[in-house]
Amino acid sequence: MFSSVKHYFYTEPNENLSIRKVFKPLYIILSLFGLFPYSIKFNSKRGLTIITKSIYINSLCAVSYVLFMSSFLAIHVQHVYESIDEGSMTREVMTQMNYVVELVVSFLFCVTAYVCAFNNRCTFVKIINSIGNMIEPPNNITEQNLSVLRFKVNVIMMGFLIVLLLLQVCVNFTRDDPFWKMILVFVTFMLPLTIQFTFLCFYYLLILMLVVLLMDIREKIESITKEKINILDCCMKADAKILSLQYMETLYVKAFEMKSTINKAFQASILVTTIQSFHAIVSESHIIYHGLVIEKDFTLHPLINCSIWIVYQIVKIFILARSGYLLKQEIMKVGQTLHTIPTDKHDIRLLLEIQHFSTLMSHQNNNLTAYGLFDLDATLLSKIISSSAMYMIILVQFDKK
Template structure:
């Protein structure tokens, strides 16, 4: 068992270890299946070959999905009933404005779970198809840098999954408070569990983007090989280890198509997740302010817990912003590599036209990730959301009262 965990989760590759592109995805798949966020059950290749993943009986995963949906929505109703009866007993929900923010936050958490489970059920076959396509493209590219690129991808996978350890810390701080057993259970199912689901869904999206970035690195390596050989039309027919620019261009176009599929599949959950982050960046500091100023029994434990919740929102925003930045950066590297190819005057005109066509495709097919075309996930996302949240926080503080 320890050897299996080390194989899938270790960020360090052994000298004799043959890494597999699909095996990199397996840790996040295990977490998704545990939470019912991957209704399909798939079999991964056990050897070092990048064979296509296959489906198997998925009743177990479907049961997890349905159980999580029923559990979260049932306890959401129970939580609302408790708030209606005894909201003044909790120092965090004393006051009409803080109670309203608490209910909005609770509803947004459940809304995210609803949207996420709807989309994973709707797009369950799309996930399999994207994984199969990426595995197929991986087999055709980067024969020389395979281990290095996959090793970097596995390190990035561990970095993506590492922030999940913050969630148990949130639970421990919550359980130290004066809440009763029933309220702790309600808080766990309607806040802690949805927060875990948010982390895992964002990690799922980010891992898919990182796999696309790895494919783009493959393309960059193949173009570098052509640049070193000083022949852009080298091996126009293309083999497994040697490809011409025409086939590399086709793989690039299909990789960007997968990017658009990922964008379409995850933009609705990401939009709700951004709404949750924005509201909590605004509401949680206000709860700290209101409790410190107006509530005598507001404890240091509450302040630490709410501050940690704010930190988790910043982590999610950072992950979403970095995804678009990484993708655009890698596409820019491919563009610079293409333009580094030396084209002589006496060279065939076909080489020049191929480079120009590839460049035109890169300009036409944008690499950015957008939310329904309204705004992009990039470095400006964190600044805009944090600045807007604190502007509304200032308004809440001015209108606050007991």
């Protein structure tokens, strides 16, 4: 059993690393949560192969998670309204409303994630296979990029998900509440949060795969600029460069199409998780303010719990902002490399090819968005934090006490 699990995380010494093998560890986690509707076979020649009849079992797993969380959500909401006078889980009407809204939005993200995964069940496989086909067989530089990508998946993503789950268990099951309340909080808060991070890691991995593809395109363009040109063979060399540059342009167009497909598949989930993160930051900050300043009865455990929850929301926004930033930066590097191709000693055809490629890049929208409402870039995190601080100040000013 250990050897079969190890095969998903590590490659054999003589086995070439590929995009599909990098995807294996995260695929296991996605399948456990029912976020990948199809079971797939990792075939080295044919790529990812879909097992058609597996959709029934995987869909049943997804529906079971949704029904399980919705049942506990209804129980939790009922308990919140009944405990308004006890002060055990909520403190006043506004806090109670924020608490319920946070519960509902977290559950809404899970439903949105499962719907997006089911609607794009074939699209995800096609994207991974397409990227794998375009960067294979890899050269030494691409092997290094894939090794870095595998490190990010195996160590950072998988390690982060494990630490996230352990930290949630430690914080939740050390609270001074009955055991059934701990279970209630775990199913309605902690489990949806884990599903959110798993789905966002899947989104982040797809963007990193596109970044590796763009890096491969950029490195091939750089190889064109490093070639020594013989003046006597100028026309022949120019024709070879035009053909390779046309091929690079074709790869870039396909990469842009895949970027648009990924953005379309995940934008509903991105919108919901951004709203939920913004609301959670404001809500938890307001709870900390009431506990420390107004009520003055906040103990260390709820303070740590609220602070960790805020950190979780910031990390989610950081993942979204980081994905858009990396993709945009790599596209800019491709454009900069394109303009370093020497055009002297060549005919007008090569210059026209470079101009066409450059014009194509300048007229395409390279930003990742959520239905065009906001861009996923480096400024997203600062916008969310500044907006949350502004709303927190408004809530404090309108506080009755």
